[in-house]
Amino acid sequence: MTKHYIGCLGMALLTQALFLSPALAQPGGDRPEPPQFQAPIYIDRPQWMDYETPQSEPLANVSKRVASYGEQSYDIDTLLYNGTGAIDIVVMGDGYTDLEQDKLTRDAKACTDHLFETSPFDRYKSFFNVFVLHIVSPESGISHPGQWKQETDSTGRMVCPENSPLPIVNKKTFFSTHLDGWGTHRIIGAWGEHKAKDLIRLYFPRCKFPCILCNTDEYGGAGGDILIATCNRASSDIYVHELAHVFGDLADEYFGGDVYMCEKPNLSATRDSSRVRWARWLDDPEVGVFPHRGGRIGSRYVKPTQASETSRYCKMERLDKEFCPVCRERLVEAIHEQVSLIADALPADTVLSPLKKREKMTFALERVFEAEGDTLSITWSIDGQEVARDTRAITVSGRQLSPNQTHEIRVEVHDASPFVRNPRCRELHTQSRTWMVARRR
Numbered sequence: 001m002t003k004h005y006i007g008c009l010g011m012a013l014l015t016q017a018l019f020l021s022p023a024l025a026q027p028g029g030d031r032p033e034p035p036q037f038q039a040p041i042y043i044d045r046p047q048w049m050d051y052e053t054p055q056s057e058p059l060a061n062v063s064k065r066v067a068s069y070g071e072q073s074y075d076i077d078t079l080l081y082n083g084t085g086a087i088d089i090v091v092m093g094d095g096y097t098d099l100e101q102d103k104l105t106r107d108a109k110a111c112t113d114h115l116f117e118t119s120p121f122d123r124y125k126s127f128f129n130v131f132v133l134h135i136v137s138p139e140s141g142i143s144h145p146g147q148w149k150q151e152t153d154s155t156g157r158m159v160c161p162e163n164s165p166l167p168i169v170n171k172k173t174f175f176s177t178h179l180d181g182w183g184t185h186r187i188i189g190a191w192g193e194h195k196a197k198d199l200i201r202l203y204f205p206r207c208k209f210p211c212i213l214c215n216t217d218e219y220g221g222a223g224g225d226i227l228i229a230t231c232n233r234a235s236s237d238i239y240v241h242e243l244a245h246v247f248g249d250l251a252d253e254y255f256g257g258d259v260y261m262c263e264k265p266n267l268s269a270t271r272d273s274s275r276v277r278w279a280r281w282l283d284d285p286e287v288g289v290f291p292h293r294g295g296r297i298g299s300r301y302v303k304p305t306q307a308s309e310t311s312r313y314c315k316m317e318r319l320d321k322e323f324c325p326v327c328r329e330r331l332v333e334a335i336h337e338q339v340s341l342i343a344d345a346l347p348a349d350t351v352l353s354p355l356k357k358r359e360k361m362t363f364a365l366e367r368v369f370e371a372e373g374d375t376l377s378i379t380w381s382i383d384g385q386e387v388a389r390d391t392r393a394i395t396v397s398g399r400q401l402s403p404n405q406t407h408e409i410r411v412e413v414h415d416a417s418p419f420v421r422n423p424r425c426r427e428l429h430t431q432s433r434t435w436m437v438a439r440r441r
């Protein structure tokens, strides 16, 4: 594997039953269970997210709010704020001591800045909030435990399953993050992941994209319920790649093993180019129907792109590439699934008291989530007849309405993203607000 590839347990968690079998998790695995730690038993995200939580107030745009865990309290910083209704990303540091909290802010900022420089997230930055939770760890860095009982050196010490020269060390950190997850040096696990889930439930109940950022320059990370990244210089790309697993339910476009093979937006057993999931993108010369090389099941599955030195795509195969159009479309859809384009509209009531003939009333979009690239269209109508276009507000006078009749004032907001071709998504990209108003005699 080259340095651009990273094992992503994110997808594997969806096939968790497979993952509970060490033999499948570790090919050639008649090895014993890891002696030093228990592999965390993951619960699918929807289950833990549905866990009953006290609905805490949405965080306002104030820096320095505080989250408590046990006896300790930790500061919350706001890196990006676009209001309630935006998608919350929460970055929690691990292995950052009290003196390293400014470094955590810088590292978190580097990752999120990179996310919002990457297409399609660059156009949708205004759809996100980013918070940093300043978790303080007793020690700096993360653990490198070595993993398997049989892999000890002549003195009986644990060694890294992939012989990384990094010393074997156990660090006291808040989330107990560690390399050598599932027998692979670069895969990072967190024995204290439940603490991250507790904190998210309590303080960020709407956040579906929590991230633990590890204070190490070692290359590594993992997807899953909680995205895990490091400060390696490739870290920002790992962060974006792992987020795409969690956020868009995307598959890796490199072959990571038969256990990962299942239907995904960018992975399919349908090979027929007219029926393949991404048929509508095949006019792009770099998009095609490419088989996964390797594996008994893998060779039956196809993917939309094939990374090479000269191709642009795809970040789900190589970290230094862009997302391919198929993955990009899925990510834009996922953004629209999370955010309602109309955040606030006035009047707040939708059934209004009747208007007199000379009376006027203003209807307004107070706050709209708008992607960059001028793709938003706004259409106002009265009883189905268009009356205005691409304006945030209209004024309706009693004269425009027939007496003793109820009228429907409607605004429709649509994001005509060029990244989306799936006609079924049009509905998702269109949101409306309707008011009912009668004309008084």
Ligand SMILES: [Zn+2]
Pocket (backbone or CB within 6 Å): 006, 007, 008, 241, 242, 245, 251, 252, 316
């Ligand atoms: Zn991956």
Ligand SMILES: [Zn+2]
Pocket (backbone or CB within 6 Å): 144, 146, 160, 161, 162, 163, 164, 179, 180, 184, 185, 186
């Ligand atoms: Zn290792």
Ligand SMILES: [Zn+2]
Pocket (backbone or CB within 6 Å): 253, 266, 304, 305, 313, 314, 315, 316, 323, 324, 325, 326, 327, 328
């Ligand atoms: Zn892709």
